[in-house]
Structures are given as structure tokens and as C-alpha cells.
Amino acid sequence: MPRTRPLSARRHLSGLGVALALCAAAPAVAQTTPIADSNWPQHGRTPAEQRYSPLKQINTDTVSRLGLAWYQDFDTFRGQEGTPLVIDGVMYVTTNWSKVEAVEAETGKVLWYYDPRVPGNAAVRGCCDTVNRGAAYADGRVFVGTFDGRLLALDAKNGHLLWSVNTIPQEATLGGIRSYTIDGAPRVAKGVVMIGNGGAEFGARGFVSGFDEKTGALKWRFYTVPAPGNKPDGAASDKILHDRAYRTWSPTGAWTTSGGGGTVWDSIVYDPETDLVFLGVGNGSPWNYRVRSDGVGDNLFLASIVAIRPETGEYVWHFQETPMDQWDFTASQPMMLLDLTLNGEKRHLLAQAPKNGFFYLLDAATGEFVSATPYTFLNWAKGVDPKTGRPNFVPDSLWSLTGKVWMGIPGSLGGHNWAPMAYSPDTGYVYIPAQELPEPFLPEKNFALHKMGVNLGIDLTGLPDDPKIVNAVNSGLKGWLEAWDPVAGKVAFKVPHDTPWNGGVLATAGNLVFQGLATGGFEAYDAHTGKRLYHFDAHSGIVAPPVSYAVNGRQYIAVEVGWGGAFPLMGGAMARHANTTINHSRLLVFALDGQASLPTEIRTGQAVVPTQQTFDAAKAEKGYMLYQHFCMACHGDNAVAGGVLPDLRWSGALDNDAAFSAIVSKGALENYGMVGFSKMLTPQETENIRQFLIRRSLAAKAH
CATH class of the missing domain: 1.10.760.10 (Cytochrome c-like domain)
Structure with a gap:
């Protein structure tokens, strides 16, 4: 049976009666609108994951009438990063601590609620809050990963648990050093549910698993980092790791104990046209390349995109964006598929704006490098090799090898992180939630692996008290919405924000781009110019991406609210420097002429009460x-x-x-x-x- 949310936690739907009354009166979407256009059935709406809605009732002419139709408070004040799914008038929402609920997408009425009861002590395994980025849907089933490493299948009609599997094999937690969590959304293709995991900051060996959609039986597993001694795992990745990847690692580095990293903690994309699944592979464990691999080798498949077959996990191709990663430059950021005409030739391409600051285009079928152009300022590389795409490193940026402080731009939070970007076929622009957070890197002396806590190999003491470093970081903090022209390889326009770490993006056929902000605003911009056309005070910072759908001829925009994550190094506090709001985590749903309103709140943060103690x-x-x-x-x-x-x-x-x-x-x-x-x-x-x-x-x- 689904676990029912306590009535005390169901505070929602203020103004609902007014919203319902307006449903019939609101201008309708054309009655010929296909059902598929009204739904948001997948993480990025379609397999291409462009996060573009063809709905246009809400457009540049009508957006001024946009208002809150209904809202629902969540039962936690922690961060919210989920992408709601909407199928035939029912919305499936995931929230912090991996909770799931189904609601009527038109009214917000709760249909069912499921709490997987993630144990509180699981929180210590993750770097970035107990968030959840979304569910997957197929054949009447809702699939969700839990923070403690399970994959669940729920009956979409009533929330009943159909099956549950532990995705983390016992041997993966070698010696208690390694730590695994799931906060990303699963993907489903050809009857296989695919999920990765996180944990590389603590110690992990990355892998992705494919489970049978109906039974939960394991069909295949693909490891992204070889095993110590090049031992086989009995996995789909055995041959490519043995033949190709292992020789790119030192046989004696710390990775043999820590696992090496390479977790696929977010982006997984299935392309029906090529019948390939693209895995966005993460950073090394530890970050310190000299410690991790004795300063030897490119360390495949860290910071790479790997293409595999959905039914078997068979390796097809890979492209490594950041060899010798030592900056936490993951390739886990959202990917999308684009059909573009380049130099007179139509190309089916995989596109990504990862942490390292380059915007990549790759041939989706073969992995052939097409281009890599900086979408933001970066100082660690002087471009890339035009044939191979390999970055031309700035020698001083190799901090783990030089032993000197390197002020990196981007820092470990990246020029773009997990917040999804969007693409509009109407403008030809990719909209990127871009940012700049400089960060100092310095090797840790006498590094030793810890069974609990982070294992980065970075000197974490002293730097934050250096006024020069603090001032350099503060002066470089930036955040903006960027319209990137992937054909021209340049910025079309920017919308500056007050702070980094803003929300994901939605593009619509109404010539609009929607984005939530860390400072608590929810906004709409003209997709061609970036002009701000709408602002709503959400009371709390937003990092989650919006979605759009329609029910009974009325278009809605929905977004989860709750600024979140916890951040290593200097980035977290710096990203929050212009965000003084506290979290009131909730779901907001907008429509034309919506009349609901949020309650008046005292918006102060944690009380500043200095201790009266003295210290030794x-x-x-x-x-x-x-x-x-x-x-x-x-x-x-x-x-x-x-x-x-x-x-x-x-x-x-x-x-x-x-x-x-x-x-x-x-x-x-x-x-x-x-x-x-x-x-x-x-x-x-x-x-x-x-x-x-x-x-x-x-x-x-x-x-």
C-alpha cells in the first residue's frame, strides 16, 4: 500500500476555488492540440531532452496575465530539484528524501503519496543534500531512485509498490571507503530502466545499471572506471575497460582503494534514432590527479560521454571532454539531441554545456568530435585540438602536478551545473543557466582516505582565511541566463542575475523562456531578446526546472521551489551571498488569470546568536x-x-x-x-x- 501523507502535511491549494472557477473561463488552447503536446511524459519532455513545450496559450502577448493557479506545500524545508511528469492530466512529483506523489494536474488534489522512508543516516553519504531530480514513467509504472540506492517501481494509478531493488552491489562498498547515493532521474528505453549514482567526493566507483521494467531483474551493468588489477566484473563493460580504459590509469594510485569516481549522477539520454544511450560520466575520486593516478594517464572514462546499447549495455563509443580531470569537471550535466545544419550539412548531434566551460557538439551516431567552443570565460585551457577536441591545458592549471595554488575559472561548481538547459527550434538558441564561481585548488599534504567525510585530496584549510583569495572569489561571482547559438558558436544574448546557482530552464512555443532564481524570483523572458516580461515572488530560492502542460484546454507552468544543495569548498556560501531567503519548499503552478496567492511570511533566516563561550x-x-x-x-x-x-x-x-x-x-x-x-x-x-x-x-x- 502507498504510504499516506499526514493530513498536517497537506497544506496546499490556497485560492483553489477561484482557480477552478476560472478554468472554464480562461482562453483555451486550440481544441485540436494533440494530447502529446499537452503532456510532459519524460524528464526532458521528449527523448531529445530539449525541454521545449509546443504549447503557446501563454505567450509574449498574454504572459502579463500569468498568475498562480494553485500551490502545494511540501513536508520539508530542504532543497527541491525535481522535474514533475504530467501524463493525461495526472502529475507525478518527486521531492526531497525521494518521496513521490500523484496529483490532479488541474487542481492539485492529491491522488496518492509514497514515502520510501530513506533512513536519516543516508544523508551523510551525499555531498549535495538529499534531493531528487525526478521520476520516469512507462506502461502505467512510475520509477524513482531513492537516496539510499534503491530503484522502485510504483503503480501509476494508486502508488502501490510493484518492485524494489538495491542498485548497489555489495562488492562496490569496498572496505567501507566508498559511498553511493541516487538523486538523479531514471530513464526507460526498450523495457529497460536505467539508473546511475553519485558519491565520488567521498569515494566511489561509477556504474550504470539496467533493470527489467516489469520485474526489476538486473539485465546489465556498465562500469565507467576499471577494477584494480584489471579484473573482470562479469559486466557489459568488461571488454572495453580491459582493452582500452585500464591502461589510462596508474596501477598503484589511490583510485585502487577509493574506486576512482566516474559516477553517472545525473544525465542519461536515450536516442531512438541511433538506438543509443548516452551516459554523462562524472569526476575522479579523489579529485587530486597525482594522488588518484600518480599523475599518470587520461583516466577513462572520467569526465566523458559514453554511448551504450539500451538492451545489453554494450559499449559503442566515448568522448572524453576533460582528460586528467582534477577540477571536478564532470560531464554529468544535461545533454540534448539537436538536428542542425552545419556548413550546409544536416547533422544529428549530441549537445552539452558541461562544467568545464566548453559547449560541445558530437555526432550522435559515432561520437565524432564536431566542435567545442567556450560558452563562458575559462582559464584552464587554451582552446581544444580542432581534430580531436582534446583541450590544450594551461600548464599552471595542473595544480595537483605543480603543487601550487590555482585559482580556477570555472571552479568545481562549473560554468553550468546540473540545472537543465533548454532549446527552442523557433529561435535556434540553447538557453543555459550559466555561472562563474572562481575557486582555489591546492594539493593536500599527507593525504589519507577517510571512511567518512570527503576525500578530495585538496588542502581544505587556510585558503578561506586568505583575504586575497576571498576577494578574488567574491569579485568573480556571476550568474546569468545565456542564449547560445549552437550553429554560429556564440552568445546571442545574456540576462544577468544577482547571484550564481539559479534554476533550470523551460522554452515554449509562446516565444518565452522561464527560469527560477536563487534570489526567490520566478521569471519569463522573451526568447528572442531576453527581455524580462514576467516576475513572481516565490518567497524562496529556486533551482528546479519548470515544465509546461495543458489540461482541458488550459496551459499551465509548474515549478518546484526550494533553494538547495550543500556545497563543498567556498562555492556554497558564495553562491548564496545574494540570497537571504529561507526555504518554504513547495510546488507552484501558474496559468493565465490565476488568482491564488502565497501566504504572508516572515522571511528571515537562521537567528544569528553568537556563542558566549571562549575557546582554546x-x-x-x-x-x-x-x-x-x-x-x-x-x-x-x-x-x-x-x-x-x-x-x-x-x-x-x-x-x-x-x-x-x-x-x-x-x-x-x-x-x-x-x-x-x-x-x-x-x-x-x-x-x-x-x-x-x-x-x-x-x-x-x-x-
């Missing part, structure tokens, strides 16, 4: 390094919160060493995601972290 300088200094290894990924670099979790400088537990120990060591708040660290930290080390946080609290008070 020697203990605080030891606590600094411990904090950076074990706490930073969730609570922010140098104890400056960058995501949605508490800023520990203002924690009341700082004034009570027993309370602090109960939380940090014994896991008193484990059900909320704060696991205990007693197996990793001694009581004195826990106290050292408290001393460091007291120091940080008092330093903030002094300023």
Missing part, C-alpha cells in the same frame, strides 16, 4: 582540519553555511559540550540526517571541532 586556540586549530574533512560538505566551508542546513556558528549546542557530543558523536539527530561520528572521531576530536566553531562564531560577532 590550540584545540580550535586542530578542530579546523577535522571540520573541513568531516563537516564541510554539508555545513559549508570554514563553517559558513552555503546550503539549507544550519549554520553551526549559531548553534545553541556550542554552549553545551554534552549536547554537542550527543549530536556529533552519538547521532542524536540521525533521523534528520545528522549521523554520529563516534567511529571516526574521538571525544577529544569532537571537542576540538566545537572549539573551532566557537572561534568562528566569535569571529563573526566581531565583524
Whole structure:
């Protein structure tokens, strides 16, 4: 049976009666609109994943009448990154902690609700909040991955669990070092449900698995990084890893214990025309290339796009965007398929704007390199080889080899991250939620793998206190919506934003582009010029992408609200520097002449209450390094919160060493995601972290 949401958590549908009354009166979409145009049945709406809606009732002439039709509050204040699916008037929504619900897309009435009950202690396995980016739908089934590594099939009519499988094989968690999570959306092709995983910041060996849609039986598994000693796995990837990939790694690097990384944590695209599945492969584990692979080899298939067959997982081709990755330049960012005419020739192409700052076009059938053009400023490479696409590295950017600080642009959050881009065939532009967050990279001395906490191989201490570095990062923070012309290979226009880390993008036939902002706005722009035509105060930051659909002749725009994720290094706090809102996670649904309104709210963040304690300088200094290894990924670099979790400088537990120990060591708040660290930290080390946080609290008070 589906687990029912408590009535206290069903606070939604303010203004619903007015919205329903307006449904009949609103100007209708043409009655000949095909059902397919009214739905949003896949993650990117169609297999091409262009996130373009052919609906145009809401257009440049009518968008000024856009209003909130209905909304629903979620049962958590954490970040929301989901893409809702809409099939024949029913919307399927996934939220934080991998929860799923079905609602009437016209009214918001909850039809069913399913809570997979992800254990709170699973939160410690992930770098970036317990988010979920969406479900997949096929043949009356809804498929969703859970943060603790399961893949579920639910009956679309009633939410009943049809099957559940653990996607993480036991041998993958070697020695307790490796950590796996799922926050990406599954994809379905030819009766196979495909899902990857995340965890490379902690230690993981990447792979994607294909399961039978009807039974959940494993059909194939494709590893993206070879096994130590080139041992076979009995997987679809055995031959290509043995023959090609293994020789691109040192046989003795830290990857043999940490797994090497290469997790496919987001983008997976199936192309019916070529019958290929494209996997966007992530970063190395650890980030430090010298430590990971002794500074040897390109490390396939890190930071690569890999094409496989959907029914068997058979390897077909690959293209590596960033050899020797040491900047967290994943190729996991959203991909799309484009049919373009280049130099008079029609081409079927795979397009991507990954973290590294280049916009790539590849032949979808063969993986042949077509072009790579910077879509943003980058300083780590001087272009690419025009024949192979291999980047021409700036020597000083190879920080793990030089041993010197490198101020990288883009930093590890990328020129574009996971927030989906969109393409309009009407304008010919790809709309990219672009950003710039400079980041310092410096090798960690005496690196050792930890069973808990991040394993990056970067010196995480000292840099944030350097005024020159802080000023350099602050001065370089930028965010914008970019219209990219993939044929001309240049920017058509930009819409500047106040901060980085903004939401995904939707393009429509109404000549509009929709995007939510980190600062709490939901906006619409003219798709040809970028002129802002609509703004709605959503009360909370938005990172999720909007979708559009129609029910009974009325077009809707829906978006999940909740600015989220937790970020390593300096990026999180910096990305939030212009976002002072707190989260009120919810689903907003708009339509012409919508009359609903959000409740009036006191919009202040966590109370700033500096501790009254004093600190021991020697203990605080030891606590600094411990904090950076074990706490930073969730609570922010140098104890400056960058995501949605508490800023520990203002924690009341700082004034009570027993309370602090109960939380940090014994896991008193484990059900909320704060696991205990007693197996990793001694009581004195826990106290050292408290001393460091007291120091940080008092330093903030002094300023």
C-alpha cells in the first residue's frame, strides 16, 4: 500500500476555488492540440531532452496575465530539484528524501503519496543534500531512485509498490571507503530502466545499471572506471575497460582503494534514432590527479560521454571532454539531441554545456568530435585540438602536478551545473543557466582516505582565511541566463542575475523562456531578446526546472521551489551571498488569470546568536582540519553555511559540550540526517571541532 501523507502535511491549494472557477473561463488552447503536446511524459519532455513545450496559450502577448493557479506545500524545508511528469492530466512529483506523489494536474488534489522512508543516516553519504531530480514513467509504472540506492517501481494509478531493488552491489562498498547515493532521474528505453549514482567526493566507483521494467531483474551493468588489477566484473563493460580504459590509469594510485569516481549522477539520454544511450560520466575520486593516478594517464572514462546499447549495455563509443580531470569537471550535466545544419550539412548531434566551460557538439551516431567552443570565460585551457577536441591545458592549471595554488575559472561548481538547459527550434538558441564561481585548488599534504567525510585530496584549510583569495572569489561571482547559438558558436544574448546557482530552464512555443532564481524570483523572458516580461515572488530560492502542460484546454507552468544543495569548498556560501531567503519548499503552478496567492511570511533566516563561550586556540586549530574533512560538505566551508542546513556558528549546542557530543558523536539527530561520528572521531576530536566553531562564531560577532 502507498504510504499516506499526514493530513498536517497537506497544506496546499490556497485560492483553489477561484482557480477552478476560472478554468472554464480562461482562453483555451486550440481544441485540436494533440494530447502529446499537452503532456510532459519524460524528464526532458521528449527523448531529445530539449525541454521545449509546443504549447503557446501563454505567450509574449498574454504572459502579463500569468498568475498562480494553485500551490502545494511540501513536508520539508530542504532543497527541491525535481522535474514533475504530467501524463493525461495526472502529475507525478518527486521531492526531497525521494518521496513521490500523484496529483490532479488541474487542481492539485492529491491522488496518492509514497514515502520510501530513506533512513536519516543516508544523508551523510551525499555531498549535495538529499534531493531528487525526478521520476520516469512507462506502461502505467512510475520509477524513482531513492537516496539510499534503491530503484522502485510504483503503480501509476494508486502508488502501490510493484518492485524494489538495491542498485548497489555489495562488492562496490569496498572496505567501507566508498559511498553511493541516487538523486538523479531514471530513464526507460526498450523495457529497460536505467539508473546511475553519485558519491565520488567521498569515494566511489561509477556504474550504470539496467533493470527489467516489469520485474526489476538486473539485465546489465556498465562500469565507467576499471577494477584494480584489471579484473573482470562479469559486466557489459568488461571488454572495453580491459582493452582500452585500464591502461589510462596508474596501477598503484589511490583510485585502487577509493574506486576512482566516474559516477553517472545525473544525465542519461536515450536516442531512438541511433538506438543509443548516452551516459554523462562524472569526476575522479579523489579529485587530486597525482594522488588518484600518480599523475599518470587520461583516466577513462572520467569526465566523458559514453554511448551504450539500451538492451545489453554494450559499449559503442566515448568522448572524453576533460582528460586528467582534477577540477571536478564532470560531464554529468544535461545533454540534448539537436538536428542542425552545419556548413550546409544536416547533422544529428549530441549537445552539452558541461562544467568545464566548453559547449560541445558530437555526432550522435559515432561520437565524432564536431566542435567545442567556450560558452563562458575559462582559464584552464587554451582552446581544444580542432581534430580531436582534446583541450590544450594551461600548464599552471595542473595544480595537483605543480603543487601550487590555482585559482580556477570555472571552479568545481562549473560554468553550468546540473540545472537543465533548454532549446527552442523557433529561435535556434540553447538557453543555459550559466555561472562563474572562481575557486582555489591546492594539493593536500599527507593525504589519507577517510571512511567518512570527503576525500578530495585538496588542502581544505587556510585558503578561506586568505583575504586575497576571498576577494578574488567574491569579485568573480556571476550568474546569468545565456542564449547560445549552437550553429554560429556564440552568445546571442545574456540576462544577468544577482547571484550564481539559479534554476533550470523551460522554452515554449509562446516565444518565452522561464527560469527560477536563487534570489526567490520566478521569471519569463522573451526568447528572442531576453527581455524580462514576467516576475513572481516565490518567497524562496529556486533551482528546479519548470515544465509546461495543458489540461482541458488550459496551459499551465509548474515549478518546484526550494533553494538547495550543500556545497563543498567556498562555492556554497558564495553562491548564496545574494540570497537571504529561507526555504518554504513547495510546488507552484501558474496559468493565465490565476488568482491564488502565497501566504504572508516572515522571511528571515537562521537567528544569528553568537556563542558566549571562549575557546582554546590550540584545540580550535586542530578542530579546523577535522571540520573541513568531516563537516564541510554539508555545513559549508570554514563553517559558513552555503546550503539549507544550519549554520553551526549559531548553534545553541556550542554552549553545551554534552549536547554537542550527543549530536556529533552519538547521532542524536540521525533521523534528520545528522549521523554520529563516534567511529571516526574521538571525544577529544569532537571537542576540538566545537572549539573551532566557537572561534568562528566569535569571529563573526566581531565583524
